[in-house]
Amino acid sequence: MQDCSRPLAEFDYVAPRSLHEVFAxxxxxxxxxxxxxxxxxxxxxxxxxxxxxxxxxxxxxVSKLSFVELDDHMLRIGATTxxxxxxxxxxxxxxxxxxxxxxxxxxxxxxRNRATVVGNLCNASPAADLAPSxxxxxxxxxxxxxxxxxxxxxxxxFVAPGCTAIQANEVVTEISIPCRDGNSAYxxxxxxxxxxxxxxxAAAFAVVTDGKIEDIRLALCxxxxxxxxxxxxxxxxxxxxxxxEAITNAAELVRQQVQHAADVRKxxxxxxxxATPAYRVEMSYRLAKRVLTKxxxxxxxxx
Amino acid sequence: xxxxxNGCMVERQVANNVTLLDFLxxxxxxxxxxxxxxxxxxxxxxxxxxxxxxxxxxxxxxxxADQEVTTLEGLNVNGELGSTQQAFLDNNGYQCGFCxxxxxxxxxxxxxxxxxxxxxxxxxxxxxxxxRCTGYQQIIExxxxxxxxxxxxxxx
Amino acid sequence: MMxxxxxxxxxxxxxxxxxxxxRIPDSGExxxxxxxxIGGTAAVDAALKLRRRLNTVAGEVLECTEENISIENxxxxxxxxxxxxxxxxxxxxxxxxxGATPSEYGFILARRGHADDNTGLGDVYETYSFGCIIxxxxxxxxxxxxxxxxxxxxxxxxxxxxxxxxRGQINGCCVLGLGYALTEAVVREKGKMLNGSLTDYLIPTIxxxxxxxxxxxxxxxYKYSGFGAKGVGELCLIATPLAIVNAVxxxxxxxxxxxxxxxxxxxxxxxE
Numbered sequence: 001m002q003d004c005s006r007p008l009a010e011f012d013y014v015a016p017r018s019l020h021e022v023f024a025x026x027x028x029x030x031x032x033x034x035x036x037x038x039x040x041x042x043x044x045x046x047x048x049x050x051x052x053x054x055x056x057x058x059x060x061x062v063s064k065l066s067f068v069e070l071d072d073h074m075l076r077i078g079a080t081t082x083x084x085x086x087x088x089x090x091x092x093x094x095x096x097x098x099x100x101x102x103x104x105x106x107x108x109x110x111x112r113n114r115a116t117v118v119g120n121l122c123n124a125s126p127a128a129d130l131a132p133s134x135x136x137x138x139x140x141x142x143x144x145x146x147x148x149x150x151x152x153x154x155x156x157x158f159v160a161p162g163c164t165a166i167q168a169n170e171v172v173t174e175i176s177i178p179c180r181d182g183n184s185a186y187x188x189x190x191x192x193x194x195x196x197x198x199x200x201x202a203a204a205f206a207v208v209t210d211g212k213i214e215d216i217r218l219a220l221c222x223x224x225x226x227x228x229x230x231x232x233x234x235x236x237x238x239x240x241x242x243x244x245e246a247i248t249n250a251a252e253l254v255r256q257q258v259q260h261a262a263d264v265r266k267x268x269x270x271x272x273x274x275a276t277p278a279y280r281v282e283m284s285y286r287l288a289k290r291v292l293t294k295x296x297x298x299x300x301x302x303x
Numbered sequence: 304x305x306x307x308x309n310g311c312m313v314e315r316q317v318a319n320n321v322t323l324l325d326f327l328x329x330x331x332x333x334x335x336x337x338x339x340x341x342x343x344x345x346x347x348x349x350x351x352x353x354x355x356x357x358x359x360x361x362x363x364x365x366x367x368a369d370q371e372v373t374t375l376e377g378l379n380v381n382g383e384l385g386s387t388q389q390a391f392l393d394n395n396g397y398q399c400g401f402c403x404x405x406x407x408x409x410x411x412x413x414x415x416x417x418x419x420x421x422x423x424x425x426x427x428x429x430x431x432x433x434x435r436c437t438g439y440q441q442i443i444e445x446x447x448x449x450x451x452x453x454x455x456x457x458x459x
Numbered sequence: 460m461m462x463x464x465x466x467x468x469x470x471x472x473x474x475x476x477x478x479x480x481x482r483i484p485d486s487g488e489x490x491x492x493x494x495x496x497i498g499g500t501a502a503v504d505a506a507l508k509l510r511r512r513l514n515t516v517a518g519e520v521l522e523c524t525e526e527n528i529s530i531e532n533x534x535x536x537x538x539x540x541x542x543x544x545x546x547x548x549x550x551x552x553x554x555x556x557x558g559a560t561p562s563e564y565g566f567i568l569a570r571r572g573h574a575d576d577n578t579g580l581g582d583v584y585e586t587y588s589f590g591c592i593i594x595x596x597x598x599x600x601x602x603x604x605x606x607x608x609x610x611x612x613x614x615x616x617x618x619x620x621x622x623x624x625x626r627g628q629i630n631g632c633c634v635l636g637l638g639y640a641l642t643e644a645v646v647r648e649k650g651k652m653l654n655g656s657l658t659d660y661l662i663p664t665i666x667x668x669x670x671x672x673x674x675x676x677x678x679x680x681y682k683y684s685g686f687g688a689k690g691v692g693e694l695c696l697i698a699t700p701l702a703i704v705n706a707v708x709x710x711x712x713x714x715x716x717x718x719x720x721x722x723x724x725x726x727x728x729x730x731e
Binding site (some may be wrong): 395425426427435440 | 486587623624626627629630631632633634655656658662664665668671
Binding site for chain 1 (some may be wrong): 318319320321322324343344346349355356358360361362363365367368383409426427428429430431432448455
């Protein structure tokens with residue numbers, strides 16, 4: 001009898017209790033090792049054999065890696081915190097609702113009981129669902145390695161599809177979000193309503209005072225090889241009145257930015273495309289317009 | 304490795320590269336959890352891990368050491384159907400039955416969290432469970448009836 | 460259900476035994492919602508014959524004519540003396556004791572249909588069920604997004620024997636049809652299916668379901684089947700995607716001729 005349709009290759013499995021152990025393991029075998037938290041992406045890669053680690057390091061038993069904390073206006077989320085745990089956190093609900101907006105559209109409730117924010121970012125799909133919100137919130141990634149700790153702003157974290165700024169033997173331990181008062185909006189397009197990968201998605205965070213845009217952040221995913229911030233659009237909006245003309249111009253800048261993006265599917269050998277580049281370009285314009293309008297014109301935090 | 308399965312502590316040898324799903328089905332002959340897609344998209348492999356619904360096809364057996372796993376087989380109360388199962392039986396909440404174990408477990412977990420969920424909350428909880436036969440409406444009604452049965456103290 | 464009705468016994472007293480298809484004549488494939496008519500009518504035929512024999516034996520036991528025998532809820536009685544009621548079990552026992560055959564064979568012969576080899580047209584089946592769908596949609600032309608707000612199903616499938624089961628069938632087909640219309644594309648390259656996984660072949664989730672109205676049933680009872688029932692099965696699947704496409708036309712003036720309505724096809728059609 002056929003044992004299993006997609007058997008996994010053999011590997012060693014370790015569930016260390018401390019980061020110290022994790023680094024020791026990575027030191028000895030970094031090229032052959034992979035760390036895993038939720039595993040909802042990695043397991044798929046292991047099943048189709050695109051990733052075949054010789055050692056799998058399970059981070060779920062590492063102490064003090066699962067947390068949501070509010071420290072001095074910084075929200076800190078530990079690497080192994082699941083998406084549902086984040087979703088249920090009142091601190092996140094109150095201080096970073098833009099992240100909640102993205103989480104409730106992320107995969108399914110069942111997946112979210114395992115999947116982690118950090119995992120989604122480290123997987124670095126062009127369609128990383130949580131990236132637009134976190135980029136718009138100016139999130140910072142904390143990495144730890146044998147030589148110590150360092151931080152990278154999230155918009156320097158994505159290097160290429162599937163590729164991040166993580167160095168050898170480093171592990172992302174947390175992501176932090178500075179708390180700021182403002183209005184936010186998130187919009188995701190998918191080919192169906194539930195359990196779907198983005199065809200295009202956008203997030204905006206705005207601070208508007210007396211009708212003028214004091215500060216604005218706009219980010220998108222699934223329209224470029226990596227998730228992107230739209231700095232040109234942001235710069236064009238700062239200091240302006242948040243009216244239709246200003247927003248339309250900004251959205252046009254986004255469209256130009258996305259114009260020459262290649263198709264965003266990670267594996268180049270598959271002929272299957274979720275959407276054509278031309279469609280994503282058009283959607284980037286429309287999504288930008290909608291989230292900017294919502295974020296700039298609402299009286300309270302937008303949902 | 305040791306873990307709690309449907310309320311009982313068990314200890315077994317298992318290779319690292321075996322998913323929790325295959326471990327349950329082949330190691331314990333607990334076949335309610337199904338391999339529908341093997342990639343976390345259909346929910347037929349749903350089991351409860353420490354009370355939370357997860358896709359067993361995306362978890363390695365070795366990862367659940369010292370944790371609590373509940374399958375559909377663990378929902379019966381003294382050989383009788385639990386209230387959620389009874390509600391699905393009485394309200395046409397299933398047709399071919401392939402998605403049903405996953406749906407019932409997701410429902411159990413939902414009702415423990417939210418005893419009287421709104422329709423939106425039900426849909427959110429069951430978003431990861433695909434069904435081809437029912438069109439979902441009678442599933443939603445079964446969940447609502449299960450909520451009432453539980454509240455009235457029917458065991459399970 | 461039909462057998463219980465004819466014999467006058469409770470539903471739970473009827474056991475359906477799964478037989479071995481090698482032991483019985485070939486009754487054809489499972490398709491075209493034929494189960495209710497073919498299987499059901501044969502069961503009805505058997506039950507009617509058995510009932511006649513039961514009435515004869517009961518008449519002898521209760522000392523009355525066969526016409527006066529009634530069986531209700533598993534109790535057998537003479538309608539002119541309704542106070543004395545004999546349990547069905549006892550009647551069954553009597554049949555054994557007086558040597559009356561306690562089993563019966565039911566038979567239905569469906570006329571063989573004919574379809575023209577060239578055109579494929581013809582009168583293939585004894586009878587047909589009919590389904591109808593009204594679709595209410597909302598189109599976001601800016602995004603190429605079609606939202607099906609509500610579906611209103613109607614069927615003419617003979618007598619509806621089990622309304623809740625039929626509702627399940629209809630609801631299932633409406634959502635199936637929704638997938639057919641909006642999300643289920645088979646992407647092929649040189650004969651190879653590129654989107655063969657559920658990540659890429661998208662069927663509707665519970666979040667995608669539209670509201671579905673209570674169905675309207677016109678009970679055009681079929682003369683030659685048990686209780687006038689026909690089949691429902693996947694009846695509503697056929698009309699649903701077509702209703703959706705027609706509704707999109709009604710909303711936007713744009714006609715689509717290919718399914719599914721992919722976002723970009725819808726979007727770029729509106730741009731023209």
